[in-house]
Amino acid sequence: MSLKFPIYMDYQATTPMDPRVHEEMNPYFDEKFGNAASRNHSFGWEAEKAVDDAREKLAAVIGADPREIIFTSGATESDNMALKGVAEMYKKKGNHIITSAIEHKAIIDSAKRLETWGFDVTYIEPPENGITTAEMVEDAMRDDTILVSIMAANNEVGVLNPIAEIGALCRGRGILFHTDATQGYGKIPIDVDEMNIDLLSASAHKVYGPKGVGLIYVRRRRPRVRLSAIIDGGGHERGMRSGTLNVSGIVGFGKAAELCMEEMEEENIRLTNLRDKFKATMFESLDEVYVNGHETNRLSGNLNLSFPYVEGESLIMGLSDVAVSSGSACTSASLEPSYVLKAMGRGDELAHSSIRYGFGRFSTEEEIDYVAEKTTGIVNRLREMSPLYEMVKEGVDLSKVEWQSH
Ligand SMILES: *Cc1c(COP(=O)(O)O)cnc(C)c1O
Numbered sequence: 001m002s003l004k005f006p007i008y009m010d011y012q013a014t015t016p017m018d019p020r021v022h023e024e025m026n027p028y029f030d031e032k033f034g035n036a037a038s039r040n041h042s043f044g045w046e047a048e049k050a051v052d053d054a055r056e057k058l059a060a061v062i063g064a065d066p067r068e069i070i071f072t073s074g075a076t077e078s079d080n081m082a083l084k085g086v087a088e089m090y091k092k093k094g095n096h097i098i099t100s101a102i103e104h105k106a107i108i109d110s111a112k113r114l115e116t117w118g119f120d121v122t123y124i125e126p127p128e129n130g131i132t133t134a135e136m137v138e139d140a141m142r143d144d145t146i147l148v149s150i151m152a153a154n155n156e157v158g159v160l161n162p163i164a165e166i167g168a169l170c171r172g173r174g175i176l177f178h179t180d181a182t183q184g185y186g187k188i189p190i191d192v193d194e195m196n197i198d199l200l201s202a203s204a205h206k207v208y209g210p211k212g213v214g215l216i217y218v219r220r221r222r223p224r225v226r227l228s229a230i231i232d233g234g235g236h237e238r239g240m241r242s243g244t245l246n247v248s249g250i251v252g253f254g255k256a257a258e259l260c261m262e263e264m265e266e267e268n269i270r271l272t273n274l275r276d277k278f279k280a281t282m283f284e285s286l287d288e289v290y291v292n293g294h295e296t297n298r299l300s301g302n303l304n305l306s307f308p309y310v311e312g313e314s315l316i317m318g319l320s321d322v323a324v325s326s327g328s329a330c331t332s333a334s335l336e337p338s339y340v341l342k343a344m345g346r347g348d349e350l351a352h353s354s355i356r357y358g359f360g361r362f363s364t365e366e367e368i369d370y371v372a373e374k375t376t377g378i379v380n381r382l383r384e385m386s387p388l389y390e391m392v393k394e395g396v397d398l399s400k401v402e403w404q405s406h
Pocket of ligand 1: 012155202
């Protein structure tokens with residue numbers, strides 16, 4: 001098979017839709033156009049049936065009851081609902097929320113909003129391996145803690161958190177536990193009962209489904225979780241999220257989830273092998289390269305690497321026929337290193353030179369070989385031009401150098 005350019009290697013940002021998902025959705029754009037809330041005729045019943053089928057498939061992925069699945073516009077909305085909805089509903093019970101400093105912005109910025117509403121938020125800073133342990137969560141707990149929100153898998157460094165242990169801890173203390181499982185849903189085994197999860201966010205476009213549709217799991221019993229709605233209206237979705245359902249999107253999400261479940265085990269083995277081969281090539285051909293986040297306790301489709309003495313942005317420019325993500329977010333004027341890597345204690349040198357490689361269902365061995373070779377070539381070339389790298393090779397200890405500022 002010949003390579004097709006550009007090569008997509010950014011599967012944590014979004015995934016291409018699986019053609020089987022597309023096919024399943026097609027009829028719901030035209031002939032089956034009913035409103036799932038129309039109770040008086042067959043157009044409505046047909047749409048409602050399709051939504052119910054999808055709801056069942058989506059609940060099965062996490063061992064939930066279909067009635068516990070609430071459809072949203074995506075995980076950003078689900079995360080907002082979990083934090084703001086719980087905070088408002090349980091504010092008489094307490095004022096304190098725990099999350100981590102390396103959550104997705106949908107969580108961090110919702111938590112920041114809650115601070116402006118008068119809530120106290122603790123942002124746990126995980127150590128260099130990126131893992132937030134139950135012990136760290138326990139240390140942050142207070143008598144007035146009402147919610148803990150810790151992600152299942154990190155979108156930048158791919159690290160997996162001990163969700164079951166954190167869930168058990170929270171349940172024991174009577175504190176609600178939300179997990180942003182957007183990167184883990186359909187990719188790693190999750191069971192809301194076994195893991196004592198009360199709320200969970202997921203999104204279709206991270207699992208080979210369409211963009212603009214997501215879900216929030218809201219536990220119905222033991223304990224029954226209540227949420228204040230953010231979007232009010234016709235009382236859809238148990239009153240928690242009004243608005244006409246995105247029937248075609250939901251059908252696609254359901255099909256995407258079903259495919260993920262069928263292929264999860266095999267896919268994880270395949271991706272782990274691809275990733276390990278990719279990593280081995282990098283480590284063989286380069287003398288300084290670092291893995292960001294835990295070496296093995298991570299998503300099979302993620303490898304986040306730092307190449308010191310090379311600017312992430314220069315590297316990305318060199319990799320112009322490959323779609324990858326740099327740890328630096330280029331804001332208007334300054335080049336800010338990733339807040340995730342900084343919170344994990346990575347210094348500026350490593351944070352600035354990081355690249356996230358994301359693999360997935362349509363990644364091939366040829367692509368991986370090509371990108372590994374291309375990356376090592378560019379890193380070596382950029383380093384040849386780097387005075388810093390030359391100094392290091394000559395044995396200069398950079399930490400002892402006194403820099404002249406201008
Ligand atoms: C992508 C992502 C989100 C946001 O999901 P959308 O559906 O794009 O709004 C939230 N959390 C994590 C961990 C993600 O990876």
